[in-house]
Structure formats: structure tokens, C-alpha cells
Amino acid sequence: MDVLTPRTLDEALRLKSERPDALPIQGGTDVMVELNFDRARPPALLNLNELAELRGWSEENGRIRLAAGLTYAEAMQTPLPALAEASRTVGGPQIRNRGTIGGNLGTSSPAGDALPPLLVCGAQVRMASVRGERTLPLAEFVTGVKRNVLADDELILAVDVDAEPGRQTFLKVGPRNAMVISVVSLALRVDGELTASFGSAGPVPGLVSAPLEDAESFPVQVAAAAAPIDDVRGTAAYRRHALRVLTKRALERCLA
Amino acid sequence: MFGMRIWLRVNGEPVEADIWEGESLLYVLRERLGYPGSKNACEQGECGSCSVMLDGKLVCACLVLGAQADGHEVVTVEGLSEDGRLHRVQEAFVVAGAVQCGFCTPGLVVAAADLLQHRPDPSDDEIREALSGNLCRCTGYAKIFDAVRLAAR
Numbered sequence: 400m401d402v403l404t405p406r407t408l409d410e411a412l413r414l415k416s417e418r419p420d421a422l423p424i425q426g427g428t429d430v431m432v433e434l435n436f437d438r439a440r441p442p443a444l445l446n447l448n449e450l451a452e453l454r455g456w457s458e459e460n461g462r463i464r465l466a467a468g469l470t471y472a473e474a475m476q477t478p479l480p481a482l483a484e485a486s487r488t489v490g491g492p493q494i495r496n497r498g499t500i501g502g503n504l505g506t507s508s509p510a511g512d513a514l515p516p517l518l519v520c521g522a523q524v525r526m527a528s529v530r531g532e533r534t535l536p537l538a539e540f541v542t543g544v545k546r547n548v549l550a551d552d553e554l555i556l557a558v559d560v561d562a563e564p565g566r567q568t569f570l571k572v573g574p575r576n577a578m579v580i581s582v583v584s585l586a587l588r589v590d591g592e593l594t595a596s597f598g599s600a601g602p603v604p605g606l607v608s609a610p611l612e613d614a615e616s617f618p619v620q621v622a623a624a625a626a627p628i629d630d631v632r633g634t635a636a637y638r639r640h641a642l643r644v645l646t647k648r649a650l651e652r653c654l655a
Numbered sequence: 656m657f658g659m660r661i662w663l664r665v666n667g668e669p670v671e672a673d674i675w676e677g678e679s680l681l682y683v684l685r686e687r688l689g690y691p692g693s694k695n696a697c698e699q700g701e702c703g704s705c706s707v708m709l710d711g712k713l714v715c716a717c718l719v720l721g722a723q724a725d726g727h728e729v730v731t732v733e734g735l736s737e738d739g740r741l742h743r744v745q746e747a748f749v750v751a752g753a754v755q756c757g758f759c760t761p762g763l764v765v766a767a768a769d770l771l772q773h774r775p776d777p778s779d780d781e782i783r784e785a786l787s788g789n790l791c792r793c794t795g796y797a798k799i800f801d802a803v804r805l806a807a808r
């Protein structure tokens with residue numbers, strides 16, 4: 400196994416094009432579990448920790464750019480209410496100090512807690528390779544359970560979201576407060592309209608919107624849009640029910 | 656046989672280690688460098704018994720790639736005492752009887768020391784949240800809370 404540790408983004412993109420089999424690693428909170436249990440033995444690891452280009456967040460022209468290396472602990476300090484709330488529910492402090500938004504996108508798990516809050520904020524994923532940069536809506540970036548459009552030579556650079564968040568909240572159901580994979584999760588945004596996104600209730604996070612007047616029926620609409628399955632964490636019927644309840648609670652919070 | 660060499664600071668001392676590229680910082684500390692204080696229980700970030708400070712941030716050493724620590728600064732539980740005197744959190748754990756089998760203790764001590772450094776007078780909820788990444792199978796946590804409150808005073 401090789402570990403490649405580029406010092407600049409250009410170097411990282413060059414290395415990734417020369418070694419498309421190199422697995423990127425940021426916080427390692429997903430990758431290291433795979434390595435420790437010998438479930439993955441990639442030919443090479445591309446350590447992105449030294450790249451200043453992938454750190455922090457900034458605001459420009461009404462959009463906020465979250466760099467791929469933004470940790471949950473840092474995301475808790477952004478002016479994005481649902482993302483901050485969701486980040487606070489991720490793991491314990493040790494995980495939030497290492498785990499990143501870019502890593503959550505890279506994993507593309509249906510239970511990824513950063514995804515619903517980003518989706519309700521009109522998230523666009525910025526990717527780059529030696530061939531150039533491209534940007535896609537987050538809903539098009541994630542294509543299935545732990546699948547996304549990232550090409551072999553590409554890296555995630557950042558996620559751009561609306562800087563005017565409206566009223567937002569995030570709710571999640573799980574058996575324990577720290578380190579829980581969501582049984583079901585929900586982000587809601589209320590501005591000119593109602594926008595909800597849910598996790599763990601379908602192969603990819605869902606996105607539903609409706610006019611403000613539909614507040615009454617919105618919980619049922621959100622639950623109907625889900626395609627949950629039965630698994631060890633919960634049944635499909637429970638997930639649908641929980642989604643309706645979470646949407647109702649989220650509306651109460653945001654419309655109060 | 657080993658893939659690479661890394662240089663880092665552990666508890667203030669510059670050290671180097673020959674490591675396999677895929678191993679964790681926890682493995683490097685325990686097996687390559689002889690710092691057995693940080694414990695290995697789950698290797699998946701769930702228990703916190705491997706907690707160390709990496710560049711001043713509380714992390715699970717089992718989830719940091721050893722190679723990622725190259726050029727960085729690590730503080731383990733062994734580095735908390737000064738001039739042969741226990742850290743006040745360690746002292747408080749002893750006084751409060753917060754140790755049973757002791758396996759979780761190093762991780763909890765590092766996490767509690769980190770909390771008190773940022774919040775010298777934490778509320779109960781802050782203590783709970785700060786220690787939520789650490790599991791203990793013996794004490795039921797009550798005495799651990801007592802110890803943190805004692806150390807905060």
C-alpha cells in the first residue's frame with residue numbers, strides 16, 4: 400500500500416489522475432473502520448489532510464462555500480441552522496473533530512446526516528480533476544446507496560449552499576444520542592415555500608417541496624415521498640410514520 | 656518490510672517510526688512507539704478508549720491513519736502528568752473512585768482534560784456531551800461525573 404500526501408490541490412489532482420486507484424482519506428472516520436477491519440485494502444491512500452484549499456468556509460454573493468475538509472465541529476459554527484444542528488448529532492466530540500462534510504459526500508450513505516441539511520439549502524457539489532472543474536446539484540451527485548458520480552480521477556472540492564437559510568431545523572431518530580446512525584432523519588427549510596429532505600428512508604436522500612399553504616398536508620406528503628426499507632435499525636412502516644411525525648414537529652418549530 | 660517512516664511529536668518529544676502504510680495512529684503509538692496508555696477496544700470510533708490530542712484536538716487514534724500524523728503533534732494520556740505529578744483530572748479520578756477495571760480510564764481522562772481546558776466550569780450537560788464519545792462498561796458513569804466535577808473545582 401502507498402500513502403500519497405500532496406501539499407497542494409494541484410499536486411493532489413495530478414496524483415489522483417496518475418493513481419486513480421488511490422482512495423482519498425480526510426477524517427478517516429469511514430475509511431479507517433474499513434481498513435481496521437480489513438474490509439478494504441486499497442492499493443493506495445490519498446491523504447488530503449495537508450491541503451489548505453480544502454479547509455474552512457467562506458461567504459460570497461449570497462452563497463456559502465463549505466470546503467470538503469470542513470469538520471462537523473466547524474460546521475456547527477456556520478450560519479446554516481439545519482447543518483449546524485445535524486453536525487451536532489454526529490458521533491461524539493472525537494468524531495466531530497475529524498469527520499468532514501466532504502467525507503460524508505464521498506461515502507454517499509443514505510444515512511449521511513449532512514446530506515438532508517445541504518439538500519434543503521440548494522447544495523451544489525464542486526468537483527475537480529486535471530481535466531477541469533464541474534459543479535452538480537447534490538441531488539444529482541448521489542446516485543444510489545453509497546454511490547455517486549465522482550470519476551476515478553476526481554476529488555470533491557466544496558459544497559456551495561444558499562447563504563439566506565430561512566427558518567430551518569434538523570431532527571433525527573436513533574437509539575442513542577452519540578454515534579448513532581439515523582433510523583430516519585429530516586431537514587426542513589421554510590422561506591417562500593416548504594422544503595424538506597430526509598435520510599435513511601430510501602436509497603438516496605429525498606427532497607420534497609410544497610407551497611406554504613400546504614403546511615397541513617406536508618407531513619403526509621413527505622412520508623409518501625419516502626421509499627424506506629425494513630432493516631436491523633427499523634421497519635419501513637416505522638420509518639414512514641416517524642418521518643410524518645418529524646415533519647410535523649419540524650413545521651411546528653419553524654412556523655412558530 | 657515496513658512501508659514508510661514518519662516523524663512526529665509525542666508528548667513533546669520528537670520521535671520517528673517505521674510503519675505499515677495502512678495502520679492507525681493507535682497502532683503506531685502502542686506497537687511501534689511504546690505508548691500503551693491509549694487503549695484499543697473497538698477500532699471503530701465507538702468507545703473513545705483510544706482518545707488522544709492531535710494538534711490540540713480530541714480524536715480517536717484508531718481512526719487516524721498513522722501516516723496522517725506525520726509532521727504533527729500528539730499528546731497521549733502519558734503526556735498529561737507534569738514533573739511526576741498527576742494531572743488534576745487523573746487525581747480526581749482516583750479520589751472519586753471513578754476507576755473500576757480501568758480500561759476506559761485513559762480515554763476518559765484525555766477527554767475530560769480537553770473539556771476542562773476549554774470549559775473550566777462545565778455544566779452537567781456539557782460534561783455529558785463532552786464524554787458522550789467514551790464508553791465505560793463498569794462504573795455506570797456516576798463516579799466519572801463526580802471526578803470531572805471535582806477536577807473542575
Ligand SMILES: Cc1cc2nc3c(=O)[nH]c(=O)nc-3n(C[C@H](O)[C@H](O)[C@H](O)COP(=O)(O)OP(=O)(O)OC[C@H]3O[C@@H](n4cnc5c(N)ncnc54)[C@H](O)[C@@H]3O)c2cc1C
Nearest residue numbers: 425426427428429430489498499502503505511512555700
Ligand atoms: C463512531 C462513529 C459515529 C458516526 N456517526 C455518524 C453520524 O451520526 N452521522 C453520519 O452521517 N455519519 C456518521 N459517521 C460516519 C462518518 O463520520 C461520516 O460519514 C463522515 O462525514 C466521514 O467523513 P471523513 O472525513 O471522516 O471521511 P473519510 O473516512 O476520510 O472518507 C469517506 C469517503 O469519502 C471519500 N472522500 C473523502 N474526502 C474526499 C474528497 N475530498 N474527494 C473525494 N472523495 C473523498 C473517501 O475516499 C471515502 O470513500 C460516524 C462514524 C463513526 C466512526
Ligand code: FES
Nearest residue numbers: 697698700703717
Ligand atoms: S478503539 Fe478507538 S474508539 Fe474504540
Ligand code: FES
Nearest residue numbers: 756759791792793
Ligand atoms: S472502568 Fe471498566 S470500562 Fe470503565
